[in-house]
Amino acid sequence: xxxxxxxxxxxxxxxxxxxxxxxxxxxxxxxxxxxxxxxxxxxxxxxxxxxxxxxxxxxxxxxxxxxxxxxxxxxxxxxxxxxxxxxxxxxxxxxxxxxxxxxxxxxxxxxxxxxxxxxxxxxxxxxxxxxxxxxxxxxxxxxxxxxxxxxxxxxxxxxxxxxxxxxxxxxxxxxxxxxxxxxxxxxxxxxxxxxxxxxxxxxxxxxxxxxxxxxxxxxxxxxxxxxxxxxxxxxxxxxxxxxxxxxxxxxxxxxxxxxxxxxxxxxxxxxxxxxxxxxxxxxxxxxxxxxxxxxxxxxxxxxxxxxxxxxxxxxxxxxxxxxxxxxxxxxxxxxxxxxxxxxxxxxxxxxxxxxxxxxxxxxxxxxxxxxxxxxxxxxxxxxxxxxxxxxxxxxxxxxxxxxxxxxxxx
Ligand SMILES: Nc1ncnc2c1ncn2[C@@H]1O[C@H](COP(=O)(O)OP(=O)(O)OP(=O)(O)O)[C@@H](O)[C@H]1O
Ligand SMILES: [Mg+2]
Numbered sequence: 001x002x003x004x005x006x007x008x009x010x011x012x013x014x015x016x017x018x019x020x021x022x023x024x025x026x027x028x029x030x031x032x033x034x035x036x037x038x039x040x041x042x043x044x045x046x047x048x049x050x051x052x053x054x055x056x057x058x059x060x061x062x063x064x065x066x067x068x069x070x071x072x073x074x075x076x077x078x079x080x081x082x083x084x085x086x087x088x089x090x091x092x093x094x095x096x097x098x099x100x101x102x103x104x105x106x107x108x109x110x111x112x113x114x115x116x117x118x119x120x121x122x123x124x125x126x127x128x129x130x131x132x133x134x135x136x137x138x139x140x141x142x143x144x145x146x147x148x149x150x151x152x153x154x155x156x157x158x159x160x161x162x163x164x165x166x167x168x169x170x171x172x173x174x175x176x177x178x179x180x181x182x183x184x185x186x187x188x189x190x191x192x193x194x195x196x197x198x199x200x201x202x203x204x205x206x207x208x209x210x211x212x213x214x215x216x217x218x219x220x221x222x223x224x225x226x227x228x229x230x231x232x233x234x235x236x237x238x239x240x241x242x243x244x245x246x247x248x249x250x251x252x253x254x255x256x257x258x259x260x261x262x263x264x265x266x267x268x269x270x271x272x273x274x275x276x277x278x279x280x281x282x283x284x285x286x287x288x289x290x291x292x293x294x295x296x297x298x299x300x301x302x303x304x305x306x307x308x309x310x311x312x313x314x315x316x317x318x319x320x321x322x323x324x325x326x327x328x329x330x331x332x333x334x335x336x337x338x339x340x341x342x343x344x345x346x347x348x349x350x351x352x353x354x355x356x357x358x359x360x361x362x363x364x365x366x367x368x369x370x371x372x373x374x375x376x377x378x379x380x381x382x383x384x385x386x387x388x389x390x391x392x393x394x395x396x397x398x399x400x401x402x403x404x405x406x407x408x409x410x
Contacts, residue, residue, distance in 0.1 A: 017069050029041070174315050339406065
């Protein structure tokens with residue numbers, strides 16, 4: 001502020017309102033008048049203190065003028081500072097959060113390093129996360145060397161390390177089950193699966209009494225087996241589960257939640273430290289809009305969903321899918337794999353526009369590519385891998401999408 005600034009010469013509590021800068025600068029100065037309850041207002045242009053309007057008004061009049069000036073873009077220094085502060089508030093929050101997250105990350109890394117030093121086989125690295133290692137057993141899935149861990153798995157791996165309940169939602173064949181299985185395969189954990197679409201009863205899930213050789217014995221269901229033995233349990237298609245199964249699960253979902261076997265005289269099953277619980281669903285939560293595609297899927301209520309970390313699994317990007325195809329089928333060339341991934345991406349775009357009724361899964365793409373390598377024929381391979389699984393309209397549209405990318409004899 002320089003000496004010619006009108007604000008310096010007037011210490012009025014209402015101060016100075018300005019707009020524009022340099023020659024375009026315009027200002028209103030407000031000060032107390034010598035007359036009681038009256039205010040002096042002065043107006044000027046430019047950077048100098050030359051007054052062209054000088055008048056005295058009462059409070060009502062002043063307030064009306066302040067409002068008008070505000071509308072015209074005049075702002076006081078104090079208001080300007082407030083606005084800058086408000087604009088920065090969002091950034092300050094984000095900045096502070098980044099710092100806090102960096103500290104939490106450092107603490108996690110230090111803890112993992114300490115664990116690795118005291119027991120070098122205790123963890124295995126998945127992406128940037130140390131996942132606790134289990135003991136080899138017959139239920140550990142086979143490692144798929146072609147499996148591509150992408151950034152979408154990092155948070156989930158951390159949740160597994162922290163023993164959180166994880167639900168993966170997404171279209172069929174987007175990679176939900178295989179992600180959990182491949183983490184388990186590398187970390188040496190046995191996996192049990194229970195599919196809720198039709199086959200699984202509460203007896204299968206929790207357990208039942210059975211008569212064997214004249215003796216009545218209790219048979220544990222899949223949930224207590226996993227909890228006692230420390231397996232990872234994947235509940236597939238949870239949005240098809242019976243209400244009685246959801247009710248049993250709710251208790252187990254609490255941190256270190258125990259299972260109460262009422263049928264067995266209220267026996268309490270404590271979770272083994274290696275026990276993990278996962279669910280997959282096609283049409284729950286954010287995927288509810290697609291419920292018409294997964295007929296019979298139930299809406300899972302919010303209180304139930306809130307007990308899980310829910311991750312939306314989208315299909316892999318075309319680049320990632322190209323990579324997966326090349327890893328799975330090394331005979332493919334990169335241009336071939338890229339074209340196939342682009343076809344899958346186009347089919348998915350058509351599905352989102354509702355031009356196609358069927359989703360195009362990574363599973364379908366891999367299968368089609370495999371058949372294509374066997375037959376050397378795009379169309380022949382597409383028959384059993386794609387066309388025979390969809391309606392006539394979908395088959396025709398998919399065929400035209402394929403033809404757009406690949407020239408073949410009709
Ligand atoms: N990141 C990946 N790397 C390699 N292969 C992948 C990857 N993601 C998915 N796939 C392949 O895609 C196929 C389908 O994946 P998966 O069975 O996990 O899907 P899903 O989402 O569980 O499907 P559904 O909802 O039908 O159960 C698997 O055969 C898997 O090999
Ligand atoms: Mg699955």
